[in-house]
Amino acid sequence: MASTVSDSNKTEKNVIVLEGATVRLAGDSGDGMQLAGTQLTSTSALLGNDVATFPDFPAEIRAPRGTLAGVSGYQVHFSSQDIFTPGDRLNALVAMNPAALKTNIQDLEVGGILIVDNDSFDAKSYKLAGYESNPLDNTVLESYKLFRVPMTMLTRESVKGLGLSQKEADRCRNFLAMGLLYWLYGRNLDATLRYIESKFGGKPDVAEANRRALNAGWNYGETTDAFVSSYRVEAARLKPGKYTNIVGNQALAWGLIAAARLSGKELFLGSYPITPASDILHELSKYKNFGVKTFQAEDEIAAICSSIGASYGGAMAITTSSGPGIALKGEAMGLAMMLELPLLIINVQRGGPSTGLPTKTEQADLLQALYGRNGESPLPIVAARSPGDCFDVALEAWRISTRFMVPVIILSDGYIANGAEPWLIPDANALPKIEIKHPGPQSLNGEPFRPYQRDEKLARPWAIPGTEGLMHRVGGLEKQDITGNVSYDADNHEHMVGVRAQKVANIATEIAPLEVNGPASGDLLVVSWGGTYGACTTAVERCQERGLSVAHVHLRWLNPFPANLEQILRSYKQVLVPELNLGQLRMVLRAKFLVNAIGLNKVKGKPFVIAEIVKKINEMLESSK
Amino acid sequence: MTTKELPVLTANDFASDQDIRWCPGCGDYSILAQMKKMMPSLGIPRENIVFISGIGCSSRFPYYMNTYGIHGIHGRAPAIATGLKIARPDLQVWVITGDGDALSIGGNHFVHAIRRNPDLKIVMFNNRIYGLTKGQYSPTSPVGKVTKSSPMGAIDSPLNPLSVAIGCEATFVARAIDVNIKHLTEVLKRAGEHKGTAFVEVYQNCNVFNDGAFDYATSRETKTETIIELEHGKPLIFGKNRDKGIRLIGTHPEIVSLGNGIKEDDLLFHDERAAEPTLAYLLSRMRYPDFPEPIGVLRAVERPRYEVEVTRQITEARGKRGEGDLNKMFNSGESWTVT
Numbered sequence: 001m002a003s004t005v006s007d008s009n010k011t012e013k014n015v016i017v018l019e020g021a022t023v024r025l026a027g028d029s030g031d032g033m034q035l036a037g038t039q040l041t042s043t044s045a046l047l048g049n050d051v052a053t054f055p056d057f058p059a060e061i062r063a064p065r066g067t068l069a070g071v072s073g074y075q076v077h078f079s080s081q082d083i084f085t086p087g088d089r090l091n092a093l094v095a096m097n098p099a100a101l102k103t104n105i106q107d108l109e110v111g112g113i114l115i116v117d118n119d120s121f122d123a124k125s126y127k128l129a130g131y132e133s134n135p136l137d138n139t140v141l142e143s144y145k146l147f148r149v150p151m152t153m154l155t156r157e158s159v160k161g162l163g164l165s166q167k168e169a170d171r172c173r174n175f176l177a178m179g180l181l182y183w184l185y186g187r188n189l190d191a192t193l194r195y196i197e198s199k200f201g202g203k204p205d206v207a208e209a210n211r212r213a214l215n216a217g218w219n220y221g222e223t224t225d226a227f228v229s230s231y232r233v234e235a236a237r238l239k240p241g242k243y244t245n246i247v248g249n250q251a252l253a254w255g256l257i258a259a260a261r262l263s264g265k266e267l268f269l270g271s272y273p274i275t276p277a278s279d280i281l282h283e284l285s286k287y288k289n290f291g292v293k294t295f296q297a298e299d300e301i302a303a304i305c306s307s308i309g310a311s312y313g314g315a316m317a318i319t320t321s322s323g324p325g326i327a328l329k330g331e332a333m334g335l336a337m338m339l340e341l342p343l344l345i346i347n348v349q350r351g352g353p354s355t356g357l358p359t360k361t362e363q364a365d366l367l368q369a370l371y372g373r374n375g376e377s378p379l380p381i382v383a384a385r386s387p388g389d390c391f392d393v394a395l396e397a398w399r400i401s402t403r404f405m406v407p408v409i410i411l412s413d414g415y416i417a418n419g420a421e422p423w424l425i426p427d428a429n430a431l432p433k434i435e436i437k438h439p440g441p442q443s444l445n446g447e448p449f450r451p452y453q454r455d456e457k458l459a460r461p462w463a464i465p466g467t468e469g470l471m472h473r474v475g476g477l478e479k480q481d482i483t484g485n486v487s488y489d490a491d492n493h494e495h496m497v498g499v500r501a502q503k504v505a506n507i508a509t510e511i512a513p514l515e516v517n518g519p520a521s522g523d524l525l526v527v528s529w530g531g532t533y534g535a536c537t538t539a540v541e542r543c544q545e546r547g548l549s550v551a552h553v554h555l556r557w558l559n560p561f562p563a564n565l566e567q568i569l570r571s572y573k574q575v576l577v578p579e580l581n582l583g584q585l586r587m588v589l590r591a592k593f594l595v596n597a598i599g600l601n602k603v604k605g606k607p608f609v610i611a612e613i614v615k616k617i618n619e620m621l622e623s624s625k
Numbered sequence: 626m627t628t629k630e631l632p633v634l635t636a637n638d639f640a641s642d643q644d645i646r647w648c649p650g651c652g653d654y655s656i657l658a659q660m661k662k663m664m665p666s667l668g669i670p671r672e673n674i675v676f677i678s679g680i681g682c683s684s685r686f687p688y689y690m691n692t693y694g695i696h697g698i699h700g701r702a703p704a705i706a707t708g709l710k711i712a713r714p715d716l717q718v719w720v721i722t723g724d725g726d727a728l729s730i731g732g733n734h735f736v737h738a739i740r741r742n743p744d745l746k747i748v749m750f751n752n753r754i755y756g757l758t759k760g761q762y763s764p765t766s767p768v769g770k771v772t773k774s775s776p777m778g779a780i781d782s783p784l785n786p787l788s789v790a791i792g793c794e795a796t797f798v799a800r801a802i803d804v805n806i807k808h809l810t811e812v813l814k815r816a817g818e819h820k821g822t823a824f825v826e827v828y829q830n831c832n833v834f835n836d837g838a839f840d841y842a843t844s845r846e847t848k849t850e851t852i853i854e855l856e857h858g859k860p861l862i863f864g865k866n867r868d869k870g871i872r873l874i875g876t877h878p879e880i881v882s883l884g885n886g887i888k889e890d891d892l893l894f895h896d897e898r899a900a901e902p903t904l905a906y907l908l909s910r911m912r913y914p915d916f917p918e919p920i921g922v923l924r925a926v927e928r929p930r931y932e933v934e935v936t937r938q939i940t941e942a943r944g945k946r947g948e949g950d951l952n953k954m955f956n957s958g959e960s961w962t963v964t
Contacts, residue, residue, distance in 0.1 A: 191959060237963075240963050240964055241963060242956075242962050243963060244955070245959070287954070288941075289939070289943045289949045293712065295711055295935075297737075298704075302733070302734050308708065309707065310709060312675075312695055312709060313716065314712070332698060425960065428952045429952070465674075466716065468672045470672070471672055472694075473688050473690075473693070473694035473696065474696070476696060
């Protein structure tokens with residue numbers, strides 16, 4: 001083995017302790033930046049840091065090499081504190097080529113660390129990125145700590161003798177960059193070495209090359225005079241317990257599998273591949289030994305329709321998609337609502353409209369979820385707030401869906417779906433069971449079964465085929481209350497529309513009341529939902545530290561709203577609703593509560609940075625003085 | 626599965642309590658009657674049978690059967706049925722659809738259901754018109770068909786449903802006629818017994834918007850000349866006096882008269898079990914008025930069923946990795962402990 005790093009990666013140089021650091025790796029989409037980012041994330045998590053990540057990549061699998069369009073980035077925020085966002089400004093940026101420098105430099109803090117692959121800044125490359133001359137020679141970069149590292153040369157040198165082609169050798173550059181970052185921030189190489197072994201174990205040459213590149217990066221930091229000091233970020237004081245690093249889509253898939261187990265159901269997923277939801281399909285497909293049945297349908301409509309069929313058959317049925325796919329599913333969502341069957345409809349939101357920005361985040365499908373169907377067809381909506389929260393949301397959504405016999409929409413987004421955070425591993429045996437009842441065989445003495453006879457919550461019975469005596473037909477035509485027979489009666493229709501709406505409204509009695517973070521009344525309330533939770537929480541806490549009278553409430557349920565929302569809204573002089581859309585929740589709050597909610601809106605395909613929200617809070621408080 | 630002795634059921638046991646609302650004289654009545662009559666012969670308890678439909682006149686069918694059922698949305702019945710069959714392989718699942726439902730708005734699901742071959746029985750009522758929306762041309766209406774939406778005649782070429790199904794490698798393909806009740810019952814029974822996706826096209830008269838579309842195939846005077854009933858292993862013979870047959874010249878069928886040196890052995894012999902769909906496809910191309918149209922089973926072969934394969938993979942995964950364990954899954958990644 002060629003690993004020559006001294007015992008447990010100890011440095012001889014000056015060490016500075018930091019509270020946390022935000023680092024971004026940026027390069028071509030073929031440079032392995034996503035891999036490098038995830039390795040830095042899990043390594044930091046294993047060190048005990050709290051982590052939050054923001055992968056940012058283009059929709060094209062391989063855009064032309066060296067172009068601005070092809071830049072892929074992965075941002076990691078690791079900290080000794082409890083953190084909620086991937087960080088506003090970068091403390092360090094690794095740019096593998098001129099295009100990566102150009103598209104990312106604006107996010108680097110003044111005085112921040114800028115590490116570039118000096119070898120990739122030839123005239124052809126910087127011109128391709130739109131620079132007239134080599135940007136590394138430009139005085140503009142003087143406000144950063146620039147390190148011109150010959151990464152390509154170092155990588156090639158390190159793998160010499162392994163018989164790799166130059167192309168293969170250059171593919172190890174991301175490991176060299178990782179090694180250097182690991183040295184810079186005092187990260188241990190072990191986890192990544194284990195990863196290399198498990199990933200490339202079958203190709204010993206490649207495994208050895210990556211190991212050497214990783215070590216060469218670390219050694220470069222340690223030996224070269226350019227780096228005079230390195231940094232340390234201590235372990236965070238998280239709640240005691242066993243943690244693993246989890247990605248949003250994975251947490252959602254695990255939550256769904258857990259919900260199936262806890263309710264004694266077989267999981268059926270009908271899905272059609274779509275960014276950024278496909279990883280849920282991939283993840284669930286791995287767990288066939290849990291009895292999970294995944295069906296890759298011919299289109300989005302078949303995906304949800306197959307789920308409706310499975311639900312009628314008594315399975316835990318799920319369909320996953322993103323905005324464009326949800327648009328196609330609209331009619332079938334209405335059918336599921338009319339059939340009053342349990343079903344989870346998952347929308348991992350992305351930038352819209354139409355095809356929009358497939359790999360970027362946005363939360364502009366709220367109104368689609370609320371109103372995107374014909375007729376009066378309210379559906380319950382629950383939104384995840386962070387990667388780990390996806391797990392809990394899956395459990396809660398399934399509990400409500402089966403208790404009320406209604407499809408539930410789960411909203412996630414690209415930021416949550418691909419982001420990672422430490423997750424306190426639960427004990428499966430301690431998770432609460434989800435009770436589901438099916439009526440048993442009956443001899444009804446010639447009386448037909450009544451599929452729309454409701455219980456006190458207005459839920460109808462979930463009678464499944466195979467049950468003797470309960471043969472019944474359901475359909476999308478309006479049905480008579482109780483019997484479920486087709487009915488065109490005017491009064492019955494109005495009654496049924498009301499009953500279906502009331503049933504959804506009744507869910508408010510089953511969900512937790514909102515908890516306010518901050519004073520129970522005061523100058524300003526920040527209302528958030530979904531993936532903006534972290535940025536809003538941190539922004540409000542910073543304002544509170546400055547003594548401002550600001551509180552925060554985060555909505556998990558968007559329909560129905562928790563019962564105490566109105567009273568909370570009325571307890572503050574001003575209400576701010578930050579959203580990654582043009583003001584969708586704000587519009588609903590204004591319509592429903594006649595409250596003068598103010599929006600902070602952003603549709604750049606990127607999450608909020610904390611400073612943006614703090615600035616808006618300051619402005620609102622200033623202007624009301 | 627139930628092991629107790631099954632009660633002897635009759636057609637009436639399969640009738641629901643709902644009033645039937647098709648137009649008087651509609652061909653759908655006959656198909657419903659034959660289905661109810663045939664059902665007891667399959668020996669399946671009613672609670673294990675599900676009828677799923679889309680939208681259209683034919684799609685009201687499930688309401689009239691005393692089984693489980695879903696009246697779905699336009700064109701999507703095969704998708705709903707596929708999901709149900711995957712989740713519940715123990716159920717017998719029927720799809721009731723029409724020419725517009727299956728081949729126009731639902732064309733994609735129709736094609737993919739057939740290629741996956743789950744154990745579904747798809748019965749398509751073909752009346753060559755949109756009935757429920759009051760008379761527009763359908764994907765099986767002939768060129769030139771004058772309707773409300775084609776006052777100068779339809780200009781799109783029709784689909785041949787049997788050819789489409791065979792093109793998708795359907796494992797069971799058959800045709801029947803609404804008023805040919807004994808034959809229809811037999812074909813439905815064959816579909817019910819098939820393992821895999823069975824597709825049955827039923828010529829169905831819409832006496833309000835397309836009356837007489839199949840007169841050539843049903844009238845006493847012409848039907849012996851315009852219809853040819855397929856029987857496995859038998860030569861293709863038709864005609865009032867059973868004196869005509871179909872002979873193959875290369876890959877082209879031709880009508881010949883028996884006698885004058887032409888014997889039965891010279892004719893095309895039907896082989897519904899042929900591994901290649903070529904013969905079945907050739908038969909599906911025989912159209913009135915150039916040829917008598919074949920009714921009966923064109924193709925009946927076996928290949929892996931989708932839901933069986935799904936179950937097989939689950940069994941295999943459990944065999945290899947053991948029954949799923951949540952705690953094992955939660956702890957499958959790298960972890961660290963905070964004290």
